[in-house]
Amino acid sequence: MVLTKEYRICMPLTVEEYRIGQLYMIARHSHEQSDSDEGVEVVENTECEDPVHGKGQFTEKRIHLSNKLPYWIQALIPRIFYVTEKAWNYYPFTITEYTCSFLPKFQISIKTRYEDNNGSSENCLGLTPVELIHREVDFIDIAYDELSAKHYKEEEDPKFFQSKKTGRGPLIEGWRESTQPIMCSYKLVDASFEVWGMQTRVEDFIHKCIRDILLLGHRQAFAWIDEWHDMSLDDVRQYESKMHAATNEKIQPKTEAENSSQPATPSGSIPSSPKSPTGSANRSWFSWS
Template identity: 70%
Template sequence: MMLKEYRICMPLTVEEYRIGQLYMIAKHSHEQSQRGEGVEVIKNEPCQHPDYGEGQYTEKRIYLSSRLPNWMQALIPNVFYITEKAWNFYPFTITEYTCSFLPRFSIHIETRYENNNGSSENSLGLPSEDISLREVDFIDIAYDPLVEKHYKEEEDCTKFKSKKTNRGPLQKGWRENTQPIMCSYKATRVKFEVWGLQSRVEAFSHKAIRDILQVGHRQAFAWIDEWIDMKIEDIRSYEVDMHKKTNQKVTARSNSVD
C-alpha cells in the first residue's frame, strides 16, 4: 500500500473553500460526463457520525473505461465503474473508492482543511508508523506542470484575476505572502493486492489522483466569481440541478452495467 499526503493551498478561507469545492465538483462532473461516460450520482443525503456530528453523504459511480492507458484497458472489461463514497463533516472528510470488478483495489482519503499555507506537520493526526511511511507532496495550483490536454487559459492561475474579489494572478512564491490562504491536507492510501501489478497500478493511481486534484483546485479558484456569492443553501440547490443533468449523460452506460 502506498501512502501519500497531498497538500494543496488555495487563496481562500476554509469557509469560502467549502462552497467553492462543492461548486467545482458539481460543475466539473457535469463537464466531464460525455458519451455515456462520467459521474452518476446515486445518493446525496445528510448523515451522522458519533465523533464528527452532522454531515453529508454522497455515493457516485464513475464510468471511465476509455480514459485508462492501453496497458490497463487490456486487463479490464470494456464497461466498468468505480464507486465513490464520501462523508463530508466539514472541515474533515472521508472518501473511499472501490472498483466494480477488482475487490482488491481501493483508495482511502482522509482530508482536513485549515487556514494556513500547508505548515501543519500532522494536521490529520496520523500515527507515528504512518508518519514514517508517508510521502508529503505539495501541489502548486499555479506553477506545477500541467498535462497539456487539461490546460485552459481562462483557468491559468498565473493569469486569472477575480473581478469580484480582486484576487490573482498568483505570483511565484504566492504561498508565502498571500492572504487569505488555506490548505487541504489529504492522506491518501492506494491499495492493489495483485502480485506483479501492485506497484504499477498504485503508482498510476497516485499520478491520476494528483492530476485530478491539480485540475480541480485550479478550477475552484478560476471559477470563484461564479460561486463566491453563494450560501450553503444555494450550493445544495445547484448540486441537485447539476446532478440531474449529469445523470442524464451517463444513464445509458449505467443501465448497461446493471
C-alpha cells in the same frame, strides 16, 4: 506495502469560502467531464450523522471510466466497468473511499482536513509515529505545477487570472508565503493494488491520476470564484442537485446498458442510513473532493 502520500493543496481562500467553492467545482467539473459513455453518476446524496464527527453529507457515485484507462488496465477489466465512490463530508473533515467489485485487491482511501494556513501543519490528520515514517508529503502548487496540455485553458491559469469580485490573483512566484487569505487541503491517500507483478506500476498510476485531478480541480475552483463567491451553502446545494440531475441524464445510455446486463441489487441489502467507515471496513477507490 500500501503507497501512502499526503497531498497539500493551498488556495487563496478561507476554509469557509473553500467549502462553497469545492462543492461548486466538483458539480460543474463532473458535468463538463461526463458524456454519453463515461462520467460521474450520482446515486445518493443525503444527510448523515456520526457520533464523533457530528452531522454531515453522504454521497455515493458511480464513476464510469473504462475507456479512459491505459490499455494494459483495460485488458484486466470487464467491458462494462465502474468504480463506486462513497464520501462522508463532515466539513472541515472528510472521508472518501472507492470500491470496485471486479478488482477486490484494488483499494483507495482518502482522509482530508481543511485548515486556514499555508500547509504548515505537520500532523493535522493525527498519524501515528509509524505512519509518519512511511508518509510522503507532496505540495501541489495550483499556479506553477505543470498541467496536461489537453486540460490547459488560459482563462483558468492562476498565473494570469484575477477575480473581478474579490480582486484576488494573479498568483506570483512564492504566493503561498505572501498571499492572504490562504487555506490548505491536507489529503492523506492510501492506495494499494495487491497483485504480484503489477503492484508498483498500478499504485504509481493511481497517484499520478489523483495528483493530476487535484491540480486541475483546484485551479478551476479558484478560476471560477466569481461564479460561486456570492453563493450561500443552500444556494450551492441547489446548484449541486441541478448539476447532478443534468449529469445523470448525460450518461443515461451507459447506465441503462449496465442495468440491463447486471442483476438488480436486493433492496434489503441497502442500509437505511449511511454509516461512516471504520478501521476494519474494506477501503476503496479514489476521490479528489
